Amino acid sequence: MSEAMEAEFGTVAEWTAQVAADLGPAFYIPAGCRGSGSPAALDWLIEHLELAPEEVFLDSGAGVGGPAAYAEQQRSVRPVLLEPEIGACRAAGTLFGFPVVQGSAAELPFADDSFDAAWSLGVMCTMTEQLPLLTELNRVVRADGRIGLLAFVARASEPFEQPEGNNFPTADSLPKLIDHAGLRVEAWRSTADMPAIPADWQNRVESITAELADRFGETRAWKLAEQQSERIGRLLADGTVSGEMLVLQSR
Numbered sequence: 001m002s003e004a005m006e007a008e009f010g011t012v013a014e015w016t017a018q019v020a021a022d023l024g025p026a027f028y029i030p031a032g033c034r035g036s037g038s039p040a041a042l043d044w045l046i047e048h049l050e051l052a053p054e055e056v057f058l059d060s061g062a063g064v065g066g067p068a069a070y071a072e073q074q075r076s077v078r079p080v081l082l083e084p085e086i087g088a089c090r091a092a093g094t095l096f097g098f099p100v101v102q103g104s105a106a107e108l109p110f111a112d113d114s115f116d117a118a119w120s121l122g123v124m125c126t127m128t129e130q131l132p133l134l135t136e137l138n139r140v141v142r143a144d145g146r147i148g149l150l151a152f153v154a155r156a157s158e159p160f161e162q163p164e165g166n167n168f169p170t171a172d173s174l175p176k177l178i179d180h181a182g183l184r185v186e187a188w189r190s191t192a193d194m195p196a197i198p199a200d201w202q203n204r205v206e207s208i209t210a211e212l213a214d215r216f217g218e219t220r221a222w223k224l225a226e227q228q229s230e231r232i233g234r235l236l237a238d239g240t241v242s243g244e245m246l247v248l249q250s251r
Helices: 005-025 025-032 039-049 066-075 086-095 130-140 175-178 199-216 220-237
Strands: 056-060 078-083 098-102 113-121 141-154 183-188 241-250
Touching: 005 025, 005 086, 005 199, 005 220, 025 066, 025 086, 025 199, 039 066, 039 141, 039 183, 039 241, 056 066, 056 130, 066 078, 066 086, 066 098, 078 086, 086 098, 113 130, 130 141, 130 175, 130 241, 175 183, 175 241, 199 220, 220 241
Parallel strands: 056 078, 056 113, 078 098, 113 141
Antiparallel strands: 141 241, 183 241
C-alpha cells in the first residue's frame, strides 16, 4: 500500500477515533464515515440490500467502521468488519466494539456462506485484485443474500493521472468484472443523484476535520491524507470519476 494510503487508512484513522472519542458519541458515526458514506447513500444501499434485524453483515474494507455502525443503528444487523490496516482496525474497535478482523478483501478469512449480506464501500479502486474482491464477496454471502458496492469509476475518455495507490475501474470494465465474478446487478444509482448531506451531520464532520487539522495539521501523515482526499474530490467534481452504488446478487 502506498505511503499516502497508509497515512489515510492507518495513522489518520486512529487520530479520527481519538478526536471522535473526545467530542462524544454523537460524533462517532459521522467520524467513522468521513470519506466513505453519506446518510442518503447508506440509506439507499440499506434499503436495496433489504437488511433485516439480527442478520450477520460483513463490511469488507470497513475503515473506521462508521457505515457498518450506521447499518446497525438503522436495521439492527450484526456487523463483522474486515480491514487490512491495523490502525483502522484499532479505531473501529475503539469507537464501535464490533468484531474486527485484519485481512485482505481479496482473500477473506471466512467460510463459504458465512454472511446474510455484505458491502464494500470505496475499496475497489484501492486494489489491483478487483475480481477477487467480488468473487470473495460472492463466496462468503449466502446464495440469496445481497452485496452492496460503492465504486469510484473512471469516466474520462483519455488516460489521466490517478491518485497514488488508486486503480479506478472503467464504466466498461466494471460490468464485466461483476459478470466474471458470477454476480448480477439488482440496482444501480450514481452518488451524484443523492440528496445533500444533512446540516447537522455535515457540521459534525467539519468539527472533526477542524480538530484533526488543529492537532495534526503539521504532520506528514495528515498532509498526505488530505492531498489524497483533495485529488479524488477534484476528479469527482469535474466528472473524470463518478461514484456508483450497486446492489449485486449471485447468478
